Amino acid sequence: MNKKRVLSGIRATGRLHIGNYLGMVKGMVSLQENPKYEPLFMVADLHAMTTPFDHKELKQDIREVVLDYLAAGLDPKKASVFIQSDVPEHLELAYYFSTVVSIARMSHLPTYKEKVKQHSKNNTMALLYYPVLMAADILIYKTDILPVGDDQLPHLEVTREIARKMNERYGTDFPEPEQLKTQGHYVPSLTGEGKMSKSVPGSYINLTDDFSEIKKKLASTPTDSGKGTLRIIDRRKNGGSREYVNEVGEHSKGVVSLLELVELFQGNSKRREYEKLYATTGIKYQDLKEDLAKVIYKELKPIQKKRKDLEKNTKYVDKVIEEGGKRAREIAKATLAEVKERMRLV
Secondary structure (H helix, E strand, O other), X not given: OOOEEEEEEEEOOOXXXXXXXXXXXXXXXXXXXXXXXXXXXXXEOOHHHHOOOOXXXXXXXXXXXXXXXXXOOOOOOOOEEEEHHHOOXXXXXXXXXXXXXXXXXXXXXXXXXXXXXXXXXXXXXXXXXXXXXXXXXXXXXXXXXXXXXXXXXXXXXXXXXXXXXXXXXXXXXXXXXXXXXXXXXXXXXXXXXXXXXXXXXXXXOXXXXXXXXXXXXXXXXXXXXXXXXXXXXXXXXXXXXXXEEEOXXXXXXXXXXXXXXXXXXHOHHHHHHHHHHHHOOOOOHHHHHHHHHHHHHHHHHHHHHHHHHHHHOHHHHHHHHHHHHHHHHHHHXXXXXXXXXXXXXX
């Protein structure tokens, strides 16, 4: 039976946070139990180099991501974990892909413009080239579905466009991959602005954070008086997004973040309970944050225990990386050979 390939890729910019875990890793780990799918977990060290990085820390960051993947439940017997730069075929395929996309298309991507604003002194070719390399990462494994957040949809559309152009021009058989939307495909920032991100200090909870650190981070999430009006805005198919307007008429974005996390870790009924309090007697945020911290830590505790064991077993981790890279290269070499033949380069 031909299995559908599912790719998950995370930049090697430090340890994973609960946004990565809920948005990608948890869903991918569940797929490894399904015989219809072949999951591939990629540590994207080349993508980590598209924005300012410390070359001395990069190697350690790669290792940290691998450990987090394994601790979160990745089973090397059912899925592969590999390092992007260990498969040079990605770069060669990306170059061939670059011949069918324009500079204008890349430079107008909202994700590119946002990164340029963040790193105005580091507007490199690598940054502009990011979506092309991402397309190669995905298509070299003929990936059918991948768990990406909504913020990555512009890049996914570039991948689909490149697949169509290569298929039309050269007769290749690339699939047009679809987004796998997990329960936590969008995990809000603790700051109340945007999504949880490693590039935004104070916005995330690491998988390795202990109970006191989780409490401390949740305590910093901005709140209001705990009382006001709930508004439902029809922005999503699952009932609309929510706004909490406090007694003085201001939107409480931090409250949105907290109650999104409540729903993700404690369920929808608990969120409804808090919303009812918000519209009546009021929420006591200290109690909410304390209870939420306990639930988050309860889920992370077994992951942290397994991670400590893995840190001691360096030979096992090395073997996992080696075997995962071997499997990835087997697939990548076969795809690249097909492409070169179709493009009449061999």
